[in-house]
Amino acid sequence: MPLHQIAMVLDLNKCLGCQTCTMACKKLWTDGDGMDYMYWNNVETRPGQGYPRNWDRIGGGFENGMLRPSELPSKLDYGQTFEYNYEERLFQGGLQAMPQEETRNTPNWDEDVGALMAGENYYFYLPRLCNHCTNPACLAACPRNAIYKREEDGIVLVDQERCEGYRYCMRACPYKKIYYNELLGKAQKCIFCYPRIEQGDTTACSKQCPGRLRFVGFLDDESSAVHSLVKVHRVALGLFPEKGTDPNVFYVPPFNPPRRGNYGKSVLEDARMPLDYLVYLFGQEVIDVIRRLELELEKAQNGGVSDVLQLLIGRDAEVRYQIPKRDQLVQIGGIGKA
Amino acid sequence: MKRSLALLFFAAALSAEMPSIPSTAAAPDDALDPASTGWKTARAVSLALHRTPPLYATDAPAAREIDSVQVQLLRGASAVFVRLEWADPTRDEVSLPGQEKTWVTEKLVTPSEATDRFSDSVAVMIPAEPGADVYPSLQMGDRDRPVRIYFVSATRGAAVMEATGRGTTHRTGERFPARLGYAAGKWAATMQLQNLPAGAPLSFAVWNGSQQDRDGRKYFTVWYTTE
Numbered sequence: 001m002p003l004h005q006i007a008m009v010l011d012l013n014k015c016l017g018c019q020t021c022t023m024a025c026k027k028l029w030t031d032g033d034g035m036d037y038m039y040w041n042n043v044e045t046r047p048g049q050g051y052p053r054n055w056d057r058i059g060g061g062f063e064n065g066m067l068r069p070s071e072l073p074s075k076l077d078y079g080q081t082f083e084y085n086y087e088e089r090l091f092q093g094g095l096q097a098m099p100q101e102e103t104r105n106t107p108n109w110d111e112d113v114g115a116l117m118a119g120e121n122y123y124f125y126l127p128r129l130c131n132h133c134t135n136p137a138c139l140a141a142c143p144r145n146a147i148y149k150r151e152e153d154g155i156v157l158v159d160q161e162r163c164e165g166y167r168y169c170m171r172a173c174p175y176k177k178i179y180y181n182e183l184l185g186k187a188q189k190c191i192f193c194y195p196r197i198e199q200g201d202t203t204a205c206s207k208q209c210p211g212r213l214r215f216v217g218f219l220d221d222e223s224s225a226v227h228s229l230v231k232v233h234r235v236a237l238g239l240f241p242e243k244g245t246d247p248n249v250f251y252v253p254p255f256n257p258p259r260r261g262n263y264g265k266s267v268l269e270d271a272r273m274p275l276d277y278l279v280y281l282f283g284q285e286v287i288d289v290i291r292r293l294e295l296e297l298e299k300a301q302n303g304g305v306s307d308v309l310q311l312l313i314g315r316d317a318e319v320r321y322q323i324p325k326r327d328q329l330v331q332i333g334g335i336g337k338a
Numbered sequence: 339m340k341r342s343l344a345l346l347f348f349a350a351a352l353s354a355e356m357p358s359i360p361s362t363a364a365a366p367d368d369a370l371d372p373a374s375t376g377w378k379t380a381r382a383v384s385l386a387l388h389r390t391p392p393l394y395a396t397d398a399p400a401a402r403e404i405d406s407v408q409v410q411l412l413r414g415a416s417a418v419f420v421r422l423e424w425a426d427p428t429r430d431e432v433s434l435p436g437q438e439k440t441w442v443t444e445k446l447v448t449p450s451e452a453t454d455r456f457s458d459s460v461a462v463m464i465p466a467e468p469g470a471d472v473y474p475s476l477q478m479g480d481r482d483r484p485v486r487i488y489f490v491s492a493t494r495g496a497a498v499m500e501a502t503g504r505g506t507t508h509r510t511g512e513r514f515p516a517r518l519g520y521a522a523g524k525w526a527a528t529m530q531l532q533n534l535p536a537g538a539p540l541s542f543a544v545w546n547g548s549q550q551d552r553d554g555r556k557y558f559t560v561w562y563t564t565e
Contacts (some may be wrong), residue, residue: 023443031442036449069396081440081449141394143505143553162508166552170453171396182450183434231415246366 004329005134005221006156006192007226008206009236010127011252011312012215013118017125019043021205028204037078039107040190041205043127047277052077052176061137061174061243069169079107090334122273124254129205129245130177131238132156141172152329154248157193164185174243202324212314217322219248221332224322225311233308235289237282243258252312253278254288255293267294341561358563359383359540364414369419370525372519377421380410387544387557393426400549404557407542411564418534419425422527422542429520430547431492456547457493460527463541464502464534473539474560477504488529504554538564
């Protein structure tokens with residue numbers, strides 16, 4: 001177990017699906033050879049197939065303490081890259097801009113498709129990155145001991161010297177957030193912008209987020225927003241807790257108001273989306289989280305002040321990010337005390 | 339997770355009990371060419387290949403699709419040449435893209451073409467410290483008996499590795515002369531190794547990419563000795 005654990009909380013009620021986080025990460029970390037298809041940070045529409053497609057249905061993680069079987073996604077599962085027929089459209093009188101080749105899948109293939117409930121469409125956006133798990137399946141699966149969890153901040157990294165590209169880690173990760181660079185023959189993944197974190201700065205994906213939905217800090221830092229949201233107010237949950245990896249990226253679940261005409265009703269009585277789907281993603285505790293959020297909403301609607309909702313507004317960077325520089329980490333509690 | 343295969347692989351054996359591989363003197367200048375006439379006259383022996391059982395609980399058992407490897411040895415003035423030939427109906431060799439480029443943000447880069455394919459490979463393992471009565475474990479040697487591995491990947495070429503047991507394999511940074519060619523459903527590999535005295539132990543391994551072979555998921559022989 002690391003001495004300290006960095007964490008992120010994402011408020012899904014605020015995600016615009018704009019992919020600014022995706023591009024911030026792409027430009028900073030994955031614009032090199034062999035990394036074309038990699039989005040260490042991606043945003044996918046839920047319900048939907050996800051990226052890589054069906055990642056949530058192909059196993060991985062742990063069951064009864066043992067790694068669960070899974071599959072390696074193919075390049076097509078991650079989605080194709082393609083260009084448009086600009087030349088034809090702009091200079092040769094073509095009527096339509098079309099992809100240059102037959103496109104069968106892209107990283108956000110089913111954007112905004114969602115699903116139907118009682119004849120009404122619903123969907124939300126789910127930004128995803130490596131969960132820097134407390135019990136990483138990737139680390140457990142690597143026979144080379146090439147994957148390690150940093151003691152000082154719990155960030156999970158792949159030692160590029162030791163990695164031989166066996167891809168057991170890709171298979172084991174239940175979130176499919178490890179990628180294979182075929183040119184280098186190495187596994188690569190989100191590094192939680194550790195060079196920025198070490199300087200006391202936040203990750204590129206959170207820094208660039210126009211929706212201000214990301215909170216970053218140390219879980220064991222009692223003054224941090226992430227500690228408050230996860231440990232004190234308990235309104236943020238990890239994805240697929242049953243997969244046994246103990247993720248350190250947490251989500252405030254979509255907390256849509258009741259449908260039109262049902263003012264005063266509980267969200268749980270008249271939800272805009274099937275609660276079963278939220279239970280599928282976040283586990284049974286999501287119902288309790290929605291109850292807690294509903295109480296906070298009621299408090300605010302009755303003229304009171306909700307500390308949780310005020311915090312979730314995330315007015316400025318000082319509210320959202322509490323990242324001590326590396327040499328100041330000693331001043332915060334330590335993961336064992338959080 | 340990591341299943342111990344100690345009983346299976348801890349097969350330290352006395353050299354006297356091991357079958358031997360014939361070696362022919364006077365390797366020609368073109369001995370690295372798998373089609374060299376020198377190999378046509380060199381004596382050959384066919385060695386049984388064994389399939390490693392699933393190493394991890396998440397591995398599906400793999401069929402034994404390759405049953406043997408043919409081995410020849412030629413002796414040069416200061417080196418030993420090995421030629422290995424085995425039947426493999428699937429040629430799992432990736433020509434990594436060179437000139438192909440695609441736009442990623444504002445840069446043109448070379449893409450990864452696939453995420454789920456594995457390469458055919460072959461290796462020769464010898465004890466790193468010759469002359470011992472007891473051979474190293476076939477499972478990449480053991481702490482007191484290190485091994486040296488001459489590894490050739492159809493995709494990434496040759497590399498020398500050393501190990502003192504499973505999970506300890508590391509590249510030494512050395513390269514060695516080797517060639518690998520595929521024709522008519524068979525691979526033929528030639529390697530130029532360090533000089534080996536008569537009676538030196540050798541073992542061989544073959545990886546079949548289409549069976550997702552990598553790491554300890556492979557075909558292997560027991561120890562044999564040079565004639």
